[in-house]
Amino acid sequence: MHNSTVASLAKIMKSIGHPIRLKILCLLVDGGQTVGEIHDQLTTSFANVSQHLQRLHHQGLVVTDKQANFVRYSIASPKVTEMIGTLRRLYCRSLIDNETVKSQKSNPMRNKS
Structure with missing residues (x-):
């Protein structure tokens, strides 16, 4: 990978690394707003x-x-949509897994079936 490519990618990652910008991108994955x-x-x-x-x-x-x-703002390219969609799926999956574990710990009788 060339240094210019790495620098460009680092700028993009810095941009999506801010919580509000990441939330905005996650909202825009579903369509322009x-x-x-x-x-x-x-x-x-x-x-x-x-x-x-x-x-x-x-x-x-x-x-x-x-x-x-x-x-109206929308995601610029399918690559950005794919990247944000992947982050969203990974993040949501961990939330669901954590909520399932919490639920099982708080209600052990539910898991005895």
Whole structure:
């Protein structure tokens, strides 16, 4: 791998490494959304969502589509969708596994069938 490729990949990983940006990308995997729609699903300010979207756009991870008075953001490429989808599946799987273990520990009679 060339140094320039490694540097580019490191920038991308740094961009998705921020919790809010990762949440935004996870939301966009399911389809394009406006800043307002994304804001409604996060616990941060509208301006903060907008700043994070600008950073993701600058890194080439999301694209914009102006529709009337709104700008719709979506994932820039199938590769980004695949990468975020994989992270989401791995993260959700660990959450489900942890919840199952907690449930089994808190209710041992349920597991005696």
